Amino acid sequence: MTGAGDEAEMTQTTTELDGPVSIVLVDDHEMFRSGVRAEMERHRDRVTVVGEGQDVETSVSAVMGSLPRVVLLDVHLPGGGGAEVIRRCEAAGLGSATRFLALSVSDAAEDVITVIRAGARGYVTKSISSEDLLSAIERVATGDAVFSPRLAGFVLDAFSGSIEVASIDEDLDRLSPREREVMRLIARGYAYKEVAKELFISVKTVETHVSNVLRKLQLSNRYELTRWATDRRLI
Template sequence: MSAVRVVVVDDHAMFRAGVRAELARAEGRVEVVAEAEDVGSAVAAVLEHRPDVVLLDVHLPGGGGAEVMRRTASDVAATRFLALSVSDAADDVIGTIRAGARGYVTKTITGTELVEAIGRVAAGDAVFSPRLAGFVLDAFSGAAQAPATSGDPDLDRLTEREREVMRLIARGYAYKEVGAELFISVKTVETHMSSVLRKLQLSSRHELTRWASERRLL
């Protein structure tokens, strides 16, 4: 069998190098044809190389992994996307799958497991890290339409969309990047952000980041 052709997309050069080294040990099963560090370079690499699989980080400069899929979907129908992220947050998993990814694995995965996941996605299977599969099943069965009660009265004041905006803003995303990630306008992001700050009785992004960090929401 010919090697699965892969584009690796991540904004950390050392991580990309590590992934490339792990995949090189797969004895010809996987070939890394290109790397990219942000949305623009990822879109260009995917359109140029038309790989079998794009190994895609969820949070990228310029709009995120969902934006890469949105901008290439109509041109590379045969290419499949596998998210590889440090985040195991339900909203990241669900949003990425809804945007078109065939799988989602976390960066705790071993090299051998990653090679296996890439091969399965290339063959048309859906692949998830074990604890993430439940998020997807719940989302597509309709169980995730309403936010679950967290036990934190402050967090429970926020709607599901406000929680999504809150997490991205707290991680340092610009309003434009949040809008691109969630497919909403910058004005809508601003509206949600104002509501979040009001409900949480906070006055700035800095306070929001500290609030979210204390609750391990990032």
């Protein structure tokens, strides 16, 4: 999170809060969870962290065990992703009092649409400032939907039919969640070392993922990959 990266566009609050919002943090990067938890603990009058998850299984267990008001949910997780966490929690009988707010490095249309269709009440990126994130948590807890203006546009386009979600899903189904993350960063012009630093993996692992992505999508180089991702509004 940074000082003023991705201010969320929010609607009017529908209900009042009666105390700090209980939250569960879901992210497969321990360092990121630690950073968010430390920031949240500085604002205990507004939020309280009651659980954490690092993959689908641990996340579902944390949510169902603590029944928080809000789940801060990463989109890409081992075991099926953030949308799978929502689906499993709902299948296990999670009530509507718990709401999901996606917090992800990705701002790709496909990721936004997938998690919103699964039931998330909002989507913000990890560039959001601490204050905006706190406000987003409180707004989602009271029933609002929270998006940045760019991401809200993706949702509107998807439901108006401007984005062909089915064809995007078919292409991306060939890629693993990690390959999708690498693909988007490479398509945005990141160097291999930058991708490795961003995703906490080795350069060699990045090279392997890029090779797999190009092979699965039947592309020849990163320039074709950039054009492919741009055409599908994934970057």
